[in-house]
Amino acid sequence: MTKTTLIIISIFIILLMGSSYAYWNASSISNKAYHYIHQVDLSLYTHRGVVSTLEKEVEEQRSVNEQIAAIDQIFAAGDELSALAEYQELLKQDPSNMELLLRMGIIYLQKEEYSLAQEHLSTVYGFKASIFSMDAAWFLALLNVKYEQWDNVKPLLQEIVDSRGNYHLQAKELLNCL
Structure with a gap:
C-alpha cells in the first residue's frame, strides 16, 4: 500500500467515525x-382554561388571556426572563393558576x-383535575431525562401515552428509545 492509499483510508475511517457519532448524538434520548425542551410553543396553552359564564368573571378571564397573549409575544421574541417576570406578576393575582405555573415551569x-x-x-402535575396535568407530566419526564432518572421517566411517559395527552406521540417515541 502506498502512503496516499493509507491517508485516504485513514480519512475515510475518520469521516465514518464522525458520521456515526453525529448520528448517535442526534438520536440519543x-x-x-x-x-423538545427548547422547541416548546407556549401559545399552545392560550385560551385552554375554563371560562366562566358570569359576566364579571368572563371579563376577568378575557383580561388574563389578553395579558398572557402579550407575554407570549415577549417569550416568542426571545426575552424569556421578562416573560417569566410578567408571569410571576400575573400569578400574584391568581396563585393557583395552573396554566401560569406550567408556563413558568x-x-x-x-x-x-x-x-x-x-x-x-x-x-401542576399533582393537581390531576387540571387540563394541564399531562402536559406537566411531559415536561417532568424531560426533566428526569436530564437527571438520568430513568425509573421516574418511564412511568411518566407511559401515563402520557395512556392518557393520549398533547405529547403522547413524542412520549411514545421516547419510551421506545428507553
Missing part, C-alpha cells in the same frame, strides 16, 4: 429531550433552573 426548565422547574411542574 438526552438530545431528543433537549430538543417550562421557562425554568429551558433556563436550566431545574429545582424551580421541578417545583412548578410538580404542582
Whole structure:
C-alpha cells in the first residue's frame, strides 16, 4: 500500500467515525429531550382554561388571556426572563393558576433552573383535575431525562401515552428509545 492509499483510508475511517457519532448524538434520548425542551410553543396553552359564564368573571378571564397573549409575544421574541417576570406578576393575582405555573415551569426548565422547574411542574402535575396535568407530566419526564432518572421517566411517559395527552406521540417515541 502506498502512503496516499493509507491517508485516504485513514480519512475515510475518520469521516465514518464522525458520521456515526453525529448520528448517535442526534438520536440519543438526552438530545431528543433537549430538543423538545427548547422547541416548546407556549401559545399552545392560550385560551385552554375554563371560562366562566358570569359576566364579571368572563371579563376577568378575557383580561388574563389578553395579558398572557402579550407575554407570549415577549417569550416568542426571545426575552424569556421578562416573560417569566410578567408571569410571576400575573400569578400574584391568581396563585393557583395552573396554566401560569406550567408556563413558568417550562421557562425554568429551558433556563436550566431545574429545582424551580421541578417545583412548578410538580404542582401542576399533582393537581390531576387540571387540563394541564399531562402536559406537566411531559415536561417532568424531560426533566428526569436530564437527571438520568430513568425509573421516574418511564412511568411518566407511559401515563402520557395512556392518557393520549398533547405529547403522547413524542412520549411514545421516547419510551421506545428507553
